Amino acid sequence: MNFDVVWNNLPYLLWGAWPQGPLGGAALTIVLSLFSGIASAVIGLVLGVWLFMARGIVHTVLLLFLSFFRSIPVLMLIFWTYFLLPVALGFSVPELATVVCALAFIGGAYLAHGVAAGLRSVGGGQWEAGISLGLGRWRVLRLIILPQSLRRMAPSFVNQWVALIKDTSLAYVIGVPELSFVATQVNNRAMVYPAEIFLFVAAVYFVICGALDLVAGAVAGKEREHTRGDKAAKTAS
């Protein structure tokens, strides 16, 4: 093992051509993860609540919409949005937006189901209590149900975000210079050190995902102190 190739290209692997060129490498991976993470959470929450509240045909259509994003490979969706959407729309979409969009919708589709399940897990008694207080369905949801179930949803959000961080590597197929892409560039140039390069890259992803896990664990730990005895929180750990 000769990690010189990693040391020699460290700035490129960590932040790409920046500041003389666009941001890349691990820094871009983090930026992409942040944007798609936030967007997926918003999409997941909105669609999840909608899925929970909707009935009949709207519910079915929504379910099918979500199923589409859950059954298409991320790679295929990136191809569609990058190469075919512009043809349909008549203007080009920047590649970073493409990746964030594709990842956010796939992540959001998974989260929506988690959110709906979390909402369902709150007992019917809570609903009755809220409605008997004279609150409407949406207000009960917002004031009583959602705050309780958000805590139970937290693990699925963290899992989904970890998946998102890993999936940013697929931006590689459309030439977005995130960590995996710049790593293949370096590998292509050095040619004889693939093990060293990809071990290093794996380690960087591991650190990023691990950091998210630690932060989430710390937040969950604090939450648990507030709600000692809450069985859901205990089993969620």
Add this chain to the structure above:
Amino acid sequence: MRRVAVWFGASGGSKHEEKTMKLGALVLLAAVFVGGAAHADRLDDIKKAGVLRVAAFDSNPPFGYVDEKSRQIVGLDVDYAKAFADKLGVKLELRPTNPANRVPLLTSGNVDLVLANFTITDERAKQVDFSVPYFSSGQQFLAKKGVLSSPDQLNSLRIGADKGTVNEIVLRRDFPGATIVSYDDTPFAFTALRNGNVQAITQDGPKLVGLLANVPDKENYEIPAFTISNDYIGVGIPKGETALVEFVNETLTELEASGKAQEIYDVWFGPNSKTPLPRLFKIGDAKTN
């Protein structure tokens, strides 16, 4: 199953797939047309935006690769791209591409030009426009020493090619006995060769020369002295942008007349470069095949 039914259903019921497909294509066409009308002239758009977006290779020295020191994409194709941007007086924005993404990048409007060792073919010319050729090369092979000496052997070999290249298509057409494994880019194919997954890789000769120049143990490999086709390299331009095509052709001719084209060539393939190759083709020369 439910999901599949509706996937079809979304476009009008599974019995009418073909009809709706045509309808969809029509709508798409209309969208393209409207889009096209809105951007009547790409050359004007480029001047207005002040940016020329060019797709170039990022892993194929000396055409386009990331320089280790400056961390920027450099190479012969990049120098031509710079010349275009300079003449327009706009900023050059480079997008890294692999071979397979070149046509989609143009048709989707994500770049203005492709300068990435882009071989001019009739099939491609239906999708995109090409400039006059600015480089010429033949399709060759790279193999471990002593493995390959004549084209007859190709039919019994496992050969690595690049996804989305003419090389891949020519090989499949002319050597049906060969097993072709296609990779995202030439260095990937070379790694497969080094690991023994394939017995030879195919690419345009100058690209292979450029690759071999950077291989740490180059004495183990050779480029057998035969070509199976002759390729002309041009600038890829979005379909129907006549003003842009004219501008590119005009600039190329000027670059040759002023000696700048020779200068660019010498930087990358001249006698003092890492990959010395005689310049057999000049911009404006007649094609010989």
Add this chain to the structure above:
Amino acid sequence: MDLSIFGLASIYVEWLLWGFGVTLLLSAATCVAATLGGLVICAARISPLRVFSIPARIYLAIFRNTPLLVQIFFWYFAGSAIFPTPLLDWFNNPHTVTIAPAGTTWLSFKLPSFEFWAGFVSLTFYTTAFIAEEFRSGLRAVDAGQREGGLSLGLSPALVFILIIVPQATRHAFAPLLGQYMNAIKNSSLTMAIGVAELSYASRQVETETFQTFEAFGIATILYIFAVAVVEAIGELVQRRRDRKYGRGAVT
């Protein structure tokens, strides 16, 4: 046979179907191997012996927290450094398996090439980690009272685990397990990066030859959705039969 559809010539549809076949073969092989691997890793992870549980923890942490694409590149490009040369040579040379009882060829097929094996290995290692965790949460979902009940009946802890806990855990883990199988189908698309001729690879190849991008990606997408939908339909079917058998409350 004329397979042309959506204006795509028959030969190219054939390419796509071949690619689909490789996708199915690759993901099926992955699912089988990863389920077995998942059982082993899960058992090691819950083992009270640290010699087993600590390596299992490390395995899970590494393979769950790094992108599959990077793992694929690692196994493929660094494979030659890791695998012993004879094994590598064996993988690289095409092999034909012939089953010929009593001199007549009964079955003859080509073994897949190195890139297929590299794809299979990376997908399996990756999927194993996720399946192991699904098994583990399945086990955790079994109420502690079940174990106590079994023990109070006089069964040994091992018997309680095998007879009472595992069957219930399997039921809890069933839906998530199918979810992982669907992921395996979708994830197999990443092996196109190392030249495995699966569906995504085929769709790009068709695009290269025909420039019918829309048709090539469209058919590939439909095939992926179809495969995932079939797994889901099987899941629903099994679930429904089970609901009838145990009543709605049995699976939560």
